[in-house]
Amino acid sequence: MAKFVYADNAATTPVTREVIEAMQPIFETQWGNPSSLHAKGREAKAILDDARSRIAAVFSCKPTEIYFTSCGSESDNWAIRGAVKRLAAKGRNHIVTTKIEHPAVLNTCRALEKEGYPVTYVGVDENGIVLMDELRNAITDKTAIVAVMYANNEIGTIEPIEEICELAHAKGALMFTDAVQAVGNIDIDLSKLPVDMLALSGHKIHAPKGIGMLYIRKGVFIDNLISGGGQEQRRRAGTENLPYIVGLAKALEVAKEKLGELDRVVKMRDRLIEGLEKIPYSRLNGDRVKRLPGNVNIGFEFIEGESMLLWLDIAGICASTGSACSSASLEPSHVLLSIGVPHEKAHGSVRLTLSHENTEEDVDYILETLPPIIEKLRNMSPLWEEVVKNQNKA
Numbered sequence: 001m002a003k004f005v006y007a008d009n010a011a012t013t014p015v016t017r018e019v020i021e022a023m024q025p026i027f028e029t030q031w032g033n034p035s036s037l038h039a040k041g042r043e044a045k046a047i048l049d050d051a052r053s054r055i056a057a058v059f060s061c062k063p064t065e066i067y068f069t070s071c072g073s074e075s076d077n078w079a080i081r082g083a084v085k086r087l088a089a090k091g092r093n094h095i096v097t098t099k100i101e102h103p104a105v106l107n108t109c110r111a112l113e114k115e116g117y118p119v120t121y122v123g124v125d126e127n128g129i130v131l132m133d134e135l136r137n138a139i140t141d142k143t144a145i146v147a148v149m150y151a152n153n154e155i156g157t158i159e160p161i162e163e164i165c166e167l168a169h170a171k172g173a174l175m176f177t178d179a180v181q182a183v184g185n186i187d188i189d190l191s192k193l194p195v196d197m198l199a200l201s202g203h204k205i206h207a208p209k210g211i212g213m214l215y216i217r218k219g220v221f222i223d224n225l226i227s228g229g230g231q232e233q234r235r236r237a238g239t240e241n242l243p244y245i246v247g248l249a250k251a252l253e254v255a256k257e258k259l260g261e262l263d264r265v266v267k268m269r270d271r272l273i274e275g276l277e278k279i280p281y282s283r284l285n286g287d288r289v290k291r292l293p294g295n296v297n298i299g300f301e302f303i304e305g306e307s308m309l310l311w312l313d314i315a316g317i318c319a320s321t322g323s324a325c326s327s328a329s330l331e332p333s334h335v336l337l338s339i340g341v342p343h344e345k346a347h348g349s350v351r352l353t354l355s356h357e358n359t360e361e362d363v364d365y366i367l368e369t370l371p372p373i374i375e376k377l378r379n380m381s382p383l384w385e386e387v388v389k390n391q392n393k394a
């Protein structure tokens with residue numbers, strides 16, 4: 001059988017058997033509308049309440065602080081738009097975010113800028129960690145919301161969210177974190193972490209695509225994004241996607257149980273990094289320590305990332321350049337540019353993201369497949385020819 005290795009778990013993850021099994025009966029028999037007053041509706045309502053309570057238990061928060069959405073992007077949009085629209089009346093219309101956020105945050109901020117809301121985009125250091133002094137200076141008494149991602153989707157860098165909360169709260173601003181990549185990789189206890197809002201997405205943690213969640217702390221009020229019926233405590237209209245909500249609850253419970261098994265993923269990640277760093281003219285992107293367990297992002301000079309992906313794909317390895325979201329454009333990744341990788345080098349980066357589903361054999365296969373691909377591509381590059389010539393001279 002042809003080899004197949006899925007190493008693009010930051011783009012999406014396979015829905016696991018236990019999640020499918022949790023959702024199956026909802027599709028088949030419990031298809032009622034939770035808002036209906038009759039038996040079928042009451043049955044669905046009980047399932048919805050149960051899923052919400054189980055998710056609250058995972059995060060040590062209240063069930064009433066959990067709002068289901070259609071995806072991570074919607075949660076990001078809602079948190080930021082909702083906050084500035086609500087708080088502008090109180091003289092707070094300013095947004096502080098970073099240069100390395102996911103497009104769901106960055107493009108929401110850009111759109112709000114056009115509507116007249118000022119935005120400050122804070123920079124990061126060479127490893128992708130937010131510049132704390134720059135952040136502190138950016139937050140003013142006009143700032144409505146500080147939006148900083150918990151962990152970066154491209155380079156896997158984990159941000160100091162607790163400290164950032166302190167800075168935001170010291171100026172009376174709300175603190176929002178896009179935790180889409182962090183969930184399942186970091187134990188998030190919302191009874192301790194003082195964020196006001198937190199976004200997550202189902203399909204990055206082995207639930208289906210098309211289900212997301214926004215945590216909104218009790219006492220925090222933001223404008224609604226989706227108008228309609230009275231679902232989700234009158235704050236997010238739309239008949240609840242019960243099967244996917246049940247799938248999300250299951251996926252979050254499993255992810256929490258498996259936090260203790262992440263050591264295995266970290267070992268695979270580090271073996272992969274170590275092996276790929278042996279390739280000359282390579283560079284690890286992102287922080288070596290404050291890094292998501294499954295994230296490998298390495299730049300190879302004198303290589304076109306797209307050609308590398310193509311050859312990996314032919315060999316049955318699913319990987320990604322920068323991020324899947326920007327792969328349709330030829331612009332180099334905004335994250336790599338923000339950490340100071342020059343344009344020409346940003347193009348030669350590969351992102352390999354592992355999950356619990358990956359094996360040591362997968363790592364072996366990548367390590368035996370990728371180096372010859374790099375060699376082949378470099379041998380076709382005139383720039384590489386120069387490098388070799390100069391080496392021979394020296």
Ligand SMILES: *Cc1c(COP(=O)(O)O)cnc(C)c1O
Nearest residue numbers: 071072073102104153180181201
């Ligand atoms: C995938 C991702 C999103 C978007 O989630 P969707 O459910 O695909 O809309 C937002 N932020 C980060 C960091 C992500 O990785």
